[in-house]
Amino acid sequence: MVAAFPVRFPDQLRQHLRALRKRHGLTQAQLGALIGVSQARIAEIEANPGLVNFEQLMKLLSVLGVSLTLQEEAVAPVAARAPAVKASKPKAPKPQPKPSSRPPEAEAESRRTLVARPKKGSW
Numbered sequence: 001m002v003a004a005f006p007v008r009f010p011d012q013l014r015q016h017l018r019a020l021r022k023r024h025g026l027t028q029a030q031l032g033a034l035i036g037v038s039q040a041r042i043a044e045i046e047a048n049p050g051l052v053n054f055e056q057l058m059k060l061l062s063v064l065g066v067s068l069t070l071q072e073e074a075v076a077p078v079a080a081r082a083p084a085v086k087a088s089k090p091k092a093p094k095p096q097p098k099p100s101s102r103p104p105e106a107e108a109e110s111r112r113t114l115v116a117r118p119k120k121g122s123w
Contacts, residue, residue, distance in 0.1 A: 010050040018046050020064040034063045
């Protein structure tokens with residue numbers, strides 16, 4: 001009998017990996033030894049399989065006797081699934097800042113942040 005384990009979310013993969021390891025009667029340490037990683041790494045993979053590199057995941061799946069299969073679902077083409085784009089009014093251009101009559105040095109000084117300092121002797 002061939003079992004299918006559909007996975008659409010990382011949480012589902014987490015559950016499947018743990019269940020497959022237990023079905024084979026393996027501890028995390030034993031599984032780690034089979035693929036050349038530590039028990040701690042197997043625990044990390046089971047806890048967050050979305051962060052494992054693809055090569056390591058494929059090796060793990062192979063040891064557990066499963067393979068990765070991509071299956072196309074019978075759904076409408078992507079173009080038909082995309083939401084319709086609403087027609088929108090063209091945006092008015094942003095008003096440009098008015099040129100200043102002050103010299104550039106005065107402009108730079110006006111942008112400086114002022115810091116309040118205590119008066120002498122008020123410490």
